[in-house]
Amino acid sequence: MNKxxxxxxxxxxxxxxxxxARFNTLAQAQFYVEHLGADFSDYQKEHDNYKKAxxxxxxxxxxxxxxxxxDRDFLPNFIFAEQDTIVVLGQDGLVANTLKYxxxxxxxxxxxxxxxxDGILLPFQVADLTKVIPEVFGQHRPIQEVTMAKASLNNxxxxxxxxxxxxxxxxxxxxxxxxxxxxxxxxQSSSGIIVSTGLGSTAWFKSLVIGATAITQALTxxxxxxxxxxxxxxDANYLHFTVREPFPSSHSGTELVFGKITAKExxxxxxxxxxxxxxxxxxxxxxxxxxNAGTQAMISxxxxxxxxxx
Numbered sequence: 001m002n003k004x005x006x007x008x009x010x011x012x013x014x015x016x017x018x019x020x021a022r023f024n025t026l027a028q029a030q031f032y033v034e035h036l037g038a039d040f041s042d043y044q045k046e047h048d049n050y051k052k053a054x055x056x057x058x059x060x061x062x063x064x065x066x067x068x069x070x071d072r073d074f075l076p077n078f079i080f081a082e083q084d085t086i087v088v089l090g091q092d093g094l095v096a097n098t099l100k101y102x103x104x105x106x107x108x109x110x111x112x113x114x115x116x117x118d119g120i121l122l123p124f125q126v127a128d129l130t131k132v133i134p135e136v137f138g139q140h141r142p143i144q145e146v147t148m149a150k151a152s153l154n155n156x157x158x159x160x161x162x163x164x165x166x167x168x169x170x171x172x173x174x175x176x177x178x179x180x181x182x183x184x185x186x187x188q189s190s191s192g193i194i195v196s197t198g199l200g201s202t203a204w205f206k207s208l209v210i211g212a213t214a215i216t217q218a219l220t221x222x223x224x225x226x227x228x229x230x231x232x233x234x235d236a237n238y239l240h241f242t243v244r245e246p247f248p249s250s251h252s253g254t255e256l257v258f259g260k261i262t263a264k265e266x267x268x269x270x271x272x273x274x275x276x277x278x279x280x281x282x283x284x285x286x287x288x289x290x291x292n293a294g295t296q297a298m299i300s301x302x303x304x305x306x307x308x309x310x
């Protein structure tokens with residue numbers, strides 16, 4: 001073991017962990033699930049496989065350097081040292097959630113249960129660590145760069161997004177705001193805005209584009225329309241945005257509902273919601289910025305990038 005090598009192993013709670021936290025004991029959690037007619041054995045199997053993967057990964061990593069196990073709940077307040085090597089024991093969402101708190105660090109995504117998770121961001125399995133980690137230390141592994149999105153408020157607060165940013169109301173109430181990009185400006189009322197990176201273009205953004213395209217095709221009598229780019233490179237030098245369910249009225253328009261955000265043309269937003277306006281990223285709703293009346297948000301490409309070991 002080289003004591004100079006510091007490895008941070010990022011882990012998460014399983015569904016069973018969350019159930020036990022809610023119902024206090026394993027027996028009560030099992031009773032709750034089975035009382036509803038669900039298969040508790042699947043929860044137990046997932047839990048056992050993940051805990052085994054954590055134990056095995058930690059044992060292997062301790063042969064290669066100093067190891068600190070970090071639960072995902074502590075990511076927002078954890079201070080990573082410049083030389084730390086980051087290993088994330090998936091799912092994909094945990095990799096994305098970890099990336100936005102890093103600054104130049106290489107991240108190694110590990111799939112703890114390949115039969116359960118596809119793992120687009122998890123190219124490695126636990127057994128690969130003894131080979132991959134020394135190669136990362138020696139800078140012999142290829143790296144995939146990842147473009148991030150950034151929301152900057154006029155009160156100084158900042159939030160990064162690896163997959164996407166959501167700007168809107170935290171409930172099902174319509175979001176009210178002014179949107180501006182390039183030479184276009186519009187008052188809008190909608191279900192919110194999704195700003196997607198290339199990495200996130202196969203997730204929420206893709207479902208929105210496919211749904212909108214299908215609706216348009218169904219309503220178009222003269223055949224199919226030209227397909228919109230529903231995915232793009234992870235290191236693309238632009239972001240896409242799409243407005244969900246824009247509502248036309250005398251005070252709100254529906255012209256500026258889809259487009260690109262580039263380094264030269266960021267997006268500017270001004271909230272017109274008295275309360276409950278939010279900006280969150282990567283589906284983590286409890287890690288958000290308040291976006292209430294008068295707050296201005298600049299949505300742009302982030303100055304930093306993520307680095308995925310492949």
